[in-house]
Amino acid sequence: MMEPIHKYFRLGTLSWMSFPTDRYDPVDAVRHIARDGDLDAVEITDYKDPEVKKQIRHILTQSHLSVAYGAQPVILGENLNPNSLDEPERRMAQERLLEAMEDAKSFGASGFSFMAGAWCEDGKEEALLQLKKTARALCSRGSSLGMAVELEVFDFDLDKKVLIGPAPLAARFAAEMRQVTNNFGLLADLSHFPTTYEDSAFAVRAMRPYLTHFHIGNAVVTPEKDAYGDKHPRFGYPHGANDVGELYDFFAVLRQEGFFNSRNPIMLSAEVTPRPGEEAEIVLANTKRVINRAWSVL
Template structure:
């Protein structure tokens, strides 16, 4: 493409994935100072002083803020589709708190993920997830905010209730019957983990997609980095490379997601593996994005 990718998308990164274990203010300052990034995705900041400083920093940078509530669930092992009501309500509470924190930080909504998938209780837990999501969407709607569910694998790593893509589409359709402020986040790094490809996922989920991630995964059993670990592009035995990234962009173009007036957030979710240096992994991912975009036909 001759035109810049920034014309059609707000390019971002996931702060806690790009710089794991690094103080949040240090990484936000670094990312917000880099004009490659139109958006920054962050999660819970427990220290109130740091939270206030982060808010000020993000405002100064004039960057789009996104809030990922996934760590609030994954860290303590909370399940928004738990059959036990007390467990479900605990997950619901942290998501409602996430909406409040997201609002404070300047985000337009939150992203979360479903809890565990089990074949014998699939339909019951589906109903529980609808209950939680409707409550969170109703609360967010009062603030003019949005709620998005990220589609994960169901049997490889996270073993989440939602996806694969057809089930995610069913869930989103049910949610849209009652809440217009609900959408889905599709992540290229998860397509190999659900045994799907870009064309199938994007076409299946098309009416409900509101947010995108790109990244990589190793799905070769026994190989280093196996599962939903988000290694860099070019990682040994990994599933996604520049050609897969270019294909992803091509499908987005074909399906009408190139929007100059209201560009979608498209963030890379890439994590340094073991002793890899975060700055080098971030720089390498930028190079892959530029290369894949440049190979895309006008």
């Protein structure tokens, strides 16, 4: 396309994925992103150190970046289950997420994303009701904070194995949530489509009315190959399912389905992470090259 991608999307990246916290200082990570004029947005997460939080807030204040907060690392790192059939366990997850939401607001985040807990084949309907309790509590608090709440769609049987889950189930859940709140949406990730045995056309159209946020990335879904599962390797990684062609298809479906909105651009973040021995800056540059190529031939 002749028009820049920034006209229709707030192009961002997940700071903790682009610069893994076990290898990079989180303050330096956000500073690097804030200095990158190609990026319009950043997604941050939980930081334990008050001084780290203070420095990141200072950087974000200067940056003119749109900010979103991802609670997925909180859920995974603390083994929380927002749809646990054990009510005290579910409530504990809910309270921790509400605490994280207050933290998100302190960073100026406009959106708060989270994920479901473990897939539950036996008792799935009850688990969905439990997840709805948690989501409604988050949406209620989010409404008072002026914040959108977004549920990210993951795989259900390959790696993370969570309740939400395939696109049709995500759409069903979102439709029920929209009957009781107007600040709930779904976050769709291109790198998760191969892990749920779906493609862009099917997944985006199934969830169309409820999509408010996008991630893009790659996945290896060939068993016994390096980075198999939900590891988010760079585009072009050996045996990866997504590259320029798949990103082109994704953009084409988004255009067909009316997501190119210049008045209110949706956040579209890269979710790629360097594999061992790879450099974060190179992998992020790789991602931008793939985006530019796919966009240019759209």
